Amino acid sequence: MSAPLLQVEKLAVTFRQEGVETTPVRSVSFAIHAGGRVAVVGESGCGKSLTAMSLTRLPPTDRAQLSGKVLFDGTDTLTLNRDGLARVRGHGIAYVFQDPSASLNPVMRVRDQIAECLPGVRRAERLAATVRLLTQTGLPDPARAANAYPCELSGGQQQRVMLAMALAARPKLLVADEPTTALDVTTQRHVLDLIDSLADACQMAVLLITHNLGIVAGRMSRISVMYAGQIVESGAVASVLTQPRHPYTRGLLAAVPLLDAPRNAPLRDIPGTVPSPDAWPAGCAFAPRCPAAQPRCHNLPPPETESDGRQCRCWLEGTACC
Numbered sequence: 001m002s003a004p005l006l007q008v009e010k011l012a013v014t015f016r017q018e019g020v021e022t023t024p025v026r027s028v029s030f031a032i033h034a035g036g037r038v039a040v041v042g043e044s045g046c047g048k049s050l051t052a053m054s055l056t057r058l059p060p061t062d063r064a065q066l067s068g069k070v071l072f073d074g075t076d077t078l079t080l081n082r083d084g085l086a087r088v089r090g091h092g093i094a095y096v097f098q099d100p101s102a103s104l105n106p107v108m109r110v111r112d113q114i115a116e117c118l119p120g121v122r123r124a125e126r127l128a129a130t131v132r133l134l135t136q137t138g139l140p141d142p143a144r145a146a147n148a149y150p151c152e153l154s155g156g157q158q159q160r161v162m163l164a165m166a167l168a169a170r171p172k173l174l175v176a177d178e179p180t181t182a183l184d185v186t187t188q189r190h191v192l193d194l195i196d197s198l199a200d201a202c203q204m205a206v207l208l209i210t211h212n213l214g215i216v217a218g219r220m221s222r223i224s225v226m227y228a229g230q231i232v233e234s235g236a237v238a239s240v241l242t243q244p245r246h247p248y249t250r251g252l253l254a255a256v257p258l259l260d261a262p263r264n265a266p267l268r269d270i271p272g273t274v275p276s277p278d279a280w281p282a283g284c285a286f287a288p289r290c291p292a293a294q295p296r297c298h299n300l301p302p303p304e305t306e307s308d309g310r311q312c313r314c315w316l317e318g319t320a321c322c
């Protein structure tokens with residue numbers, strides 16, 4: 001098999017502030033092949049977005065120290081100079097973030113914002129290129145949208161504009177960080193379908209960051225489950241979702257609402273909250289919330305084990321632990 005398009009090896013992100021050191025991303029490793037679809041899932045505060053942003057060193061460099069390796073197309077982005085990094089950001093890895101209204105400039109017309117992503121296109125051709133990109137994203141009246149300000153568009157339309165901006169540089173990898181969280185359910189589906197079809201059409205790999213396991217099945221090929229800054233389970237989506245090994249993955253799956261559940265059935269959740277990075281437990285970070293925790297779980301971090309193409313970080317890996 002060819003080398004992965006993106007190989008993340010033992011990525012760690014450490015912040016130092018007022019003499020206090022925290023590491024909200026700890027030894028994260030995963031890979032994406034050209035055209036591949038990988039999801040990183042977990043609750044808010046698990047380090048998913050910070051991991052995604054670190055691929056191109058987006059966290060503030062004066063406060064964040066990144067270590068490990070992020071090999072994109074064979075180049076370690078953690079060691080690139082400013083120009084090299086700008087090339088990767090512009091032409092290799094594009095991002096679509098959670099809230100398009102916060103990402104778009106409210107006082108610039110859409111066409112001017114997209115034009116900034118078309119540096120090699122002559123001025124006279126930029127409007128036509130912009131309308132072409134907006135057409136690609138399925139906007140019903142792309143010429144009108146090009147002349148609009150973001151506030152004149154709905155949330156779904158704004159996210160399509162963000163996708164058009166991402167596509168402008170023909171990236172090899174699209175990082176979609178909670179791209180549908182701010183949208184209503186029907187629009188969520190349209191945007192996810194659009195990302196799927198654009199990725200197919202443009203032969204683009206996708207890294208989907210989400211807390212919603214329900215949108216992963218059928219769209220992504222591999223999944224990494226993150227908890228407290230670490231990947232606690234990963235493998236092929238079909239395998240992880242049907243036979244989860246880690247208690248946290250089981251908890252996340254149990255919390256997905258089912259359409260055919262009785263009307264009065266209580267919604268299930270995982271008791272407790274994700275600990276703050278300055279208070280990661282000494283042993284397994286999930287131990288305070290884990291229904292299967294044993295005494296050693298509270299004192300010793302579990303090792304990562306691998307079998308059948310699956311990785312799991314749990315002392316009880318491979319046994320019926322919940």
Ligand code: SF4
Pocket residue numbers: 246247248284285286287288290291292293294297302313314315316321
């Ligand atoms: S190592 Fe222990 S506490 Fe952690 S997930 Fe496994 S069983 Fe639960």
